[in-house]
Amino acid sequence: MALVELKDVGKVYGKRWVALADITFSVDEGEFVFLVGPSGAGKTTLLKLLLAQEKPDSGQIRVAGFDLTKIKKEQIPLLRRKIGAIFQDFKLLPDMTAWENVAFALRVCGYPRKLIKSRTDELLALVGLLHKAKSYPNELSGGEQQRVAIARALVHSPVLLLADEPTGNLDPHSTDEIIQLLLDINRQGTAVIMATHDMEIVERFGFRVLELADGYLVGDRKTNIGGGNLS
Numbered sequence: 713m714a715l716v717e718l719k720d721v722g723k724v725y726g727k728r729w730v731a732l733a734d735i736t737f738s739v740d741e742g743e744f745v746f747l748v749g750p751s752g753a754g755k756t757t758l759l760k761l762l763l764a765q766e767k768p769d770s771g772q773i774r775v776a777g778f779d780l781t782k783i784k785k786e787q788i789p790l791l792r793r794k795i796g797a798i799f800q801d802f803k804l805l806p807d808m809t810a811w812e813n814v815a816f817a818l819r820v821c822g823y824p825r826k827l828i829k830s831r832t833d834e835l836l837a838l839v840g841l842l843h844k845a846k847s848y849p850n851e852l853s854g855g856e857q858q859r860v861a862i863a864r865a866l867v868h869s870p871v872l873l874l875a876d877e878p879t880g881n882l883d884p885h886s887t888d889e890i891i892q893l894l895l896d897i898n899r900q901g902t903a904v905i906m907a908t909h910d911m912e913i914v915e916r917f918g919f920r921v922l923e924l925a926d927g928y929l930v931g932d933r934k935t936n937i938g939g940g941n942l943s
């Protein structure tokens with residue numbers, strides 16, 4: 713069964729501004745998909761619909777077994793436990809250390825302390841940052857901050873990770889590291905949808921590319937068949 717399914721989805725901001733129109737596609741469990749298109753094409757809007765941060769004005773959306781056109785407010789937290797999300801600006805809490813940023817996401821769900829500690833350590837190790845556990849976001853490089861954000865996004869072992877321009881603020885070396893990490897996570901079975909306007913990144917990998925232009929889905933293709941390599 714498809715993990716994400718959109719049928720004729722439209723989204724209008726205000727009364728007239730068409731952000732998305734006639735969007736139909738599906739994503740399977742464990743897939744890695746790039747979502748591309750220039751600034752203003754509708755990438756962020758699409759990711760917001762998948763997270764139920766916005767509602768579609770037409771069409772149907774199913775994500776991880778939830779019908780997002782009918783989802784009730786009290787079900788949204790359950791949906792969001794199945795979806796991790798990372799952003800261009802990391803969105804870490806500045807007054808918390810790397811460790812606390814990850815642990816906080818578990819604490820708000822009321823997990824026991826012992827479990828929070830072991831899970832947080834495990835996730836920081838996974839992103840290679842256990843040695844920076846006590847650093848605050850402003851003491852970390854952009855790439856390191858994004859790795860903390862990834863650790864936080866994985867606290868509930870999501871089936872889907874949404875990444876909105878996750879390398880937009882990073883230098884080429886950190887960009888490669890972050891994409892490598894997303895690929896590792898994908899290899900463990902998590903589906904990844906990564907929005908980017910950086911076609912150079914996309915062309916290097918053998919993945920599916922969904923292309924948006926002015927709110928329309930204008931392409932669904934595979935690039936670089938056979939798989940790309942990071943140098």
Ligand SMILES: Nc1ncnc2c1ncn2[C@@H]1O[C@H](COP(=O)(O)OP(=O)(O)O)[C@@H](O)[C@H]1O
Nearest residue numbers: 725726729731750751752753754755756757758
């Ligand atoms: N909250 C909003 N209110 C009004 N218009 C918006 C809002 N969010 C996005 N838009 C408009 O919708 C279009 C798609 O935006 P967005 O999804 O952010 O594109 P992208 O992420 O591809 O740059 C843009 O023209 C943008 O100006």
Ligand SMILES: [Mg+2]
Nearest residue numbers: 755756757876
């Ligand atoms: Mg955007």
